[in-house]
Amino acid sequence: MHIGVFILLLLSGERNFGVRLNKPYVTRVPMDIPVFTGTHADLLIIVFHKIIVSAHQRLQPLYDCLLTIIVNISPYLKTLSMVSSNKLLHLLEAFSSPWFLLAAPDNHHLVFFLxxxxxxxxxxxxxxxxxLVYTIIRKxxxxxxxxxxxxxTQTIAKLSTKNSNLPPTSSKKSIDQSANKQTIFQTNSKSTIDGEPQLNKEFSQQLNISSGGVIPSAVTTTLAETPSIHKMTERTLAASPNIDGNEHQRSGTNNEASPLSSQAASPSSPTMASSNHFQPTDNSLWSxxxxxxxxxxxxxxxxxxxRLLQVLVPQVEKICMDRGLTDESExxxxxxxxxxxxxxxxxxxILxxxxxxxxxxxMWFRTYMWGVIYLRNVDPPIWYDTDVKLFEIQRV
Incomplete structure (x- = not known):
């Protein structure tokens, strides 16, 4: 898993890789993922989502890498499916929950990436x-x-004190409680995101255990830690993607650059200074x-x-009311x-x-390589009567 993620991180730094992910995904590989019609980019996002929601403790150091890959390819993804769009919003829901943001000093970096x-x-x-735009509006x-x-201070202290007992409440059934219009736009009726709220609850509980508590295990291993993302990558500015020859006119711009946008692209932004959230640290010493x-x-x-919501939400509300739309496809x-x-x-x-x-x-690759060599050569026992020390095993 780790090597595959490192390879994808290497590839994601190349523009051609991001562009080619727009190729339709037609070869079906047996995997436990939702059925979708889309591109290889959709496949990548859906698989990453599944890896993250598994909340396996040993995979948590990879969250930075997985989201960095998504950020690197995002300027080139032309058509995300509804399934992958919902997966991205689901991750943001989970990572932006107050209890999760306050659980560790670097958890907010995941939100910056998304x-x-x-x-x-x-x-x-x-x-x-x-x-994706529709999903952003709905959510x-x-x-x-x-x-x-x-x-x-009072609210933060309250959340911190009850952090381990707080139920995950970041997912909301109603998008606009004050509206009476029963359309797809105003309510979370059946759609491709069915099942996500329950998944979000389970995911939140697992993340809470992994980031704040200890998962009991009979054996714990001490291996080389996954390096933090800011040590594994260097930041470079990329040329703007060529979208029909005039990308800026299509998305729309104004003549004033916002301070917030400048901060987002600045090397001093928290996004750029991300460190390894889930390295073994005693979070009980931090508040x-x-x-x-x-x-x-x-x-x-x-x-x-x-700004997108400010412009599009009134337009969509009006068209839903005027035309009585009840179908999200419309x-x-x-x-x-x-x-x-x-x-x-x-x-x-584009950074x-x-x-x-x-x-x-x-160090990580060296440890992994010698671990494979050792395990492949235990029979016959060529290591007998030697003092090979690849890692330590502690029984608890």
């Missing part, structure tokens, strides 16, 4: 991603809640503060998404013919995090 991916898709590939409460995240939450909340790159058709020309902030620079060799990955 928001950066959404911004890339909106700014550079708006035309073909009506499914807009996630972004509103994130924007209104409490920063006062969130109001100053800490304020230090990164103000840098959340939400302006592009909020709303998606409307969004496909929509435009945000002149309404969005100036497109931010690609390219894999670079480092001492951490060298």
């Amino acid at each position: 928001l950066e991916a959404f911004n890339n898709l909106i700014q550079y590939q708006f035309d073909g991603n009506a499914n 807009r409460q996630v972004f509103f809640s994130l924007s209104n995240l409490a920063t006062d 969130p503060t109001s100053e800490w939450v304020q230090s990164w909340k103000g840098k959340l790159p939400l302006q592009t998404i909020m 709303i998606i058709k409307f969004l496909q013919h929509g435009t945000l020309v002149g309404l969005l902030p100036v497109p931010h620079p 690609i995090r390219k894999y670079q060799p480092n001492s951490g990955t060298v």
